[in-house]
Amino acid sequence: MSLRRAFLALLVGARLVTSAPTQATTQACTDINNALPGKVLTPGLLALEYEFETQKYWSTTLRSVDPACIVQPVSAEDVSAVVRILNTYPTVNFATRSGGHDPNVGHATVQDGVLITMTDLAGATYDAAKQVAYVKPGGEWNDVVGDLEPSGVTITGGRLGLVGVGGYLLQGGISFLSSQEGLAADNIIGWETVVANGSIVNVDATTSPDLAQAMRGSGSQFGIVTRYTVKVHPIGDVWGGFCAYDSSQSDKLYALLHTFIKDGAQDPKAAIIFSDLVAVGGLGTKLLYYFYDGPARPTSGPFADFFSVPGLICAPKTQKYSELLKSNGEPARLLNSRVSFRTYTLPYIPSRPQMYSEIRAKLAEIATPFLTLLRPTSQFSVDFQPLPTLIGKISESKGGNAMGLTSSDPDRIILEVQGSWSSASDDAVGYGLSKQLTDWLEEQVPKWLDEAGISRDVYLPLFMNDAAGDQPVTQSYKDYEKFKALQRQIDPNGLFSTRAGGFKY
Numbered sequence: 001m002s003l004r005r006a007f008l009a010l011l012v013g014a015r016l017v018t019s020a021p022t023q024a025t026t027q028a029c030t031d032i033n034n035a036l037p038g039k040v041l042t043p044g045l046l047a048l049e050y051e052f053e054t055q056k057y058w059s060t061t062l063r064s065v066d067p068a069c070i071v072q073p074v075s076a077e078d079v080s081a082v083v084r085i086l087n088t089y090p091t092v093n094f095a096t097r098s099g100g101h102d103p104n105v106g107h108a109t110v111q112d113g114v115l116i117t118m119t120d121l122a123g124a125t126y127d128a129a130k131q132v133a134y135v136k137p138g139g140e141w142n143d144v145v146g147d148l149e150p151s152g153v154t155i156t157g158g159r160l161g162l163v164g165v166g167g168y169l170l171q172g173g174i175s176f177l178s179s180q181e182g183l184a185a186d187n188i189i190g191w192e193t194v195v196a197n198g199s200i201v202n203v204d205a206t207t208s209p210d211l212a213q214a215m216r217g218s219g220s221q222f223g224i225v226t227r228y229t230v231k232v233h234p235i236g237d238v239w240g241g242f243c244a245y246d247s248s249q250s251d252k253l254y255a256l257l258h259t260f261i262k263d264g265a266q267d268p269k270a271a272i273i274f275s276d277l278v279a280v281g282g283l284g285t286k287l288l289y290y291f292y293d294g295p296a297r298p299t300s301g302p303f304a305d306f307f308s309v310p311g312l313i314c315a316p317k318t319q320k321y322s323e324l325l326k327s328n329g330e331p332a333r334l335l336n337s338r339v340s341f342r343t344y345t346l347p348y349i350p351s352r353p354q355m356y357s358e359i360r361a362k363l364a365e366i367a368t369p370f371l372t373l374l375r376p377t378s379q380f381s382v383d384f385q386p387l388p389t390l391i392g393k394i395s396e397s398k399g400g401n402a403m404g405l406t407s408s409d410p411d412r413i414i415l416e417v418q419g420s421w422s423s424a425s426d427d428a429v430g431y432g433l434s435k436q437l438t439d440w441l442e443e444q445v446p447k448w449l450d451e452a453g454i455s456r457d458v459y460l461p462l463f464m465n466d467a468a469g470d471q472p473v474t475q476s477y478k479d480y481e482k483f484k485a486l487q488r489q490i491d492p493n494g495l496f497s498t499r500a501g502g503f504k505y
Contacts, residue, residue, distance in 0.1 A: 021068035021112040028089040028114060029069035035081045041070040053117055058162070058332075059103035059339035061427070067095075067115035074120045076192055076200045076226040082116055083224070084198035086495070093499050096224050098137045099164015103339040104469035106501040108167065118166060121226060126151040132189070135228040137166030142329070145322045153232040154321055156181040159273065159289065161325035162333045169228055171464035171503075172217040172403060174385060174414060176240075176291040177233055179268035182394035185216035185401050190229030193222065196495040200226075209399055211490075214483045217402030218474065219464060219502045221487050240291040240324045241316035245309065247284050250357065252309050257384060258353040260302045261411055265388035269293035270303035274384040276360045280376055282368035284360070289328060290316050337377065337420035338427065342434035343466035344441050345387070348411035351452045356384060359441070363417070366436045370429060375421055380433065383416040383466075403461045404478040410458060415441075416466040434468065464503055473503045480505065 021029075033040040041050035043066070053070050055063050073079045086094055096116045097108035109115070122139030124147040126132075133155050135144055141158035144165055148154050156177045158168055173184025181187055189212075191203040201223070205212035215222050245253060257274050264270055273289040288306065290297075295318045298304045315327075349355060359382055367380040392409035395401050417434040421427075446456050462476045474480055484505035491497055497504055 022091065024089045025068045025092045025113060028085060028092045031085045031088075032069065032071055032082055032114070035085065036071065036073070036078055039072045039074070039078065041072070042068065053115075053119065056097075056117075056119075057100040057109070058335075060336060060422075061103065061105060061338040061424075062100070062109050065105065065109040065111050067110050068112050070115045070117055072117055072120050073226075076194060079116065079194045079224050079226055080198045080200050082114070083194050083196070083495070086114065086499075087196075087198060087493075090493075090499075095501050096166075096220060098166025099140045099162075099168075101140075101162065101164040102167050103341055104501075107469065108501070110501065116224065122165070123147050124155075126153055126232065131232055133230045133232050135165065135169075135230050137169070137225055137228070140164055140329075141168075142322070142326055145325055148232070149235070149320065149322050152234060152236065154235040155230045155232055156184045156187050158184075158325065159291070160329035160332055161322075162329035166225060167220075168465060170215070170217075170219050170225065172401065173465060174387070174463070176271040177293065178391050178394075179265045179271065179388060180293065180394075181231075181233055182391055182398055183216070183401055183403075183405070186395045186398045187231040187233075188212075188216060188228050189231060191215055191223075191225050192227035192229075193225050195223040196491040196493065205399055210482075210486060213400045214402055214486050216400070217464060217477075218483060218487070218505070220500065221496050221502065221505060222490055223496070235293070235321050237295040237318050238291065238293055238321050238324055239295060239297045239316060239318050240289070241314075241319075241327065242287055242289045243306075243311035243314040243316065245286040245288070245311050247286075249309050249311075250284075250286070250360075253286055253288070253306070254356045255353060256302070256306050256309070257356055259305070261348050261386045261388070261413060262350070263302045264386060265390040267298060267301055267303060268390060270298070270301075272303070272306070272386070274356075275381050276356075276363075276384070277379055277381040278360075278364045278367050278371065279379045280371045280373060282364045282371065284364065285312075291324070335420055337422055338424065338430070340417075340419040340431050340434055340468065341466050342417040342438055342468040343463050343471065344415040344417070344438045345460040345462055346413040346415055346441075347445065347449060347454065347458045347460060348413060349448055349452045349454065352448055355448065358444075359415070359437075362440055363437050366440075367419075367433050370426075370433060375423075375426070378419075378421040378426075378430075380417070380419045382437070383418065385414040385416065387412040387414050402474075402477055402479070402483060403463070404459070412460065414463045414466065416463075431468070435470075438471075467503070469503075474505050
């Protein structure tokens with residue numbers, strides 16, 4: 001037996017001691033196995049394969065969650081069979097996992113329940129006649145982009161190749177292409193979906209506009225999507241990559257960020273992610289991910305101005321889109337840590353260019369006591385992601401999304417607060433540090449708006465992809481009540497609203 005197999009066998013033995021699914025759950029797993037022979041894994045049946053599936057999560061926090069069984073469907077019909085069986089066991093909880101990038105416990109994991117994993121439903125095909133891609137929910141963006149690239153097209157999708165497909169699309173999806181195409185979800189025009197009663201329904205954006213709008217950013221509350229029909233975007237060689245900067249360049253970079261948020265969308269082919277890292281001892285590094293939808297970057301304008309600032313490492317170049325996404329994602333794949341996300345939507349305040357440095361300083365103040373030599377690999381970051389007015393205009397023109405972005409939106413910034421650490425004993429503190437920052441922002445942002453003479457009524461919906469599980473994301477949507485009623489109509493017995501994880505209406 002190889003060392004890897006021996007290690008997995010030891011883990012399986014440990015799980016057999018601690019796992020305690022209910023009798024109903026065990027029987028549900030048996031029924032599913034009888035309906036889908038060879039597609040169900042348990043700690044006792046196909047145990048090594050079961051263990052391999054439990055380790056496919058990006059955040060190591062989720063790798064210790066033990067489902068009673070894991071189902072590996074290969075079609076919508078398989079998923080339908082699982083849902084129909086789950087309906088006969090009303091006390092059995094379940095979860096669906098696409099790529100496993102969401103770090104929130106209970107979203108794509110379920111202790112002692114039924115896990116439906118989309119491992120064998122991955123990839124994309126291109127329909128040249130209809131100018132759409134058919135995209136499966138499993139796998140990661142490397143798979144989708146790689147499948148479509150030979151046809152000279154892509155879809156509005158993830159910026160790091162390791163990000164999972166299904167969760168990203170269901171929760172909205174901000175993209176390097178968003179200033180040209182809107183959110184990723186805005187470009188979905190069809191959803192092959194297994195709804196709560198087990199039926200397979202093809203949701204069409206033209207014939208079901210309200211449901212389509214709801215499914216563009218509500219998460220998995222309306223069903224399990226087994227295939228997306230998505231409008232494509234032509235793509236050739238792109239220019240992009242990341243640069244790393246030390247703290248001596250902070251003032252210049254913050255000033256350029258402030259200008260880019262206001263004016264960057266004048267060239268919608270340009271995009272950035274501005275990541276502000278705090279490591280051990282409060283030491284900081286800035287990572288800027290650059291993207292330009294063309295083989296060469298512009299030589300003037302808000303995007304080009306960043307390149308007047310010298311970086312420690314600067315790797316942008318002309319390359320294939322697939323190459324860029326893969327290189328962006330591979331360092332994150334190596335993180336091998338317990339990870340937290342948290343989000344906040346910031347207003348763009350023209351008179352407050354110091355806002356970004358204030359937020360970074362507050363994060364450092366909060367996190368530095370935690371970031372000691374006892375935790376040498378731990379880190380926290382705030383990522384500033386421009387959400388210009390233009391994206392809302394595009395979203396509205398394509399039928400709208402659950403976030404409620406429109407052409408009347410102001411410029412805003414999606415803030416992602418990310419933390420990582422290695423020990424489970426640090427979980428409570430680690431999650432709490434990010435919450436301290438967003439609690440502080442809840443107090444500060446109204447004051448900043450008052451000082452700038454801007455109404456406090458500015459619409460600032462939370463961005464689901466970057467949110468922590470305890471954040472009231474759907475409650476921040478302007479059409480919350482409308483979507484809640486629609487969810488109850490489609491799921492009257494609460495299959496998804498009470499028995500599966502994720503954000504709820």
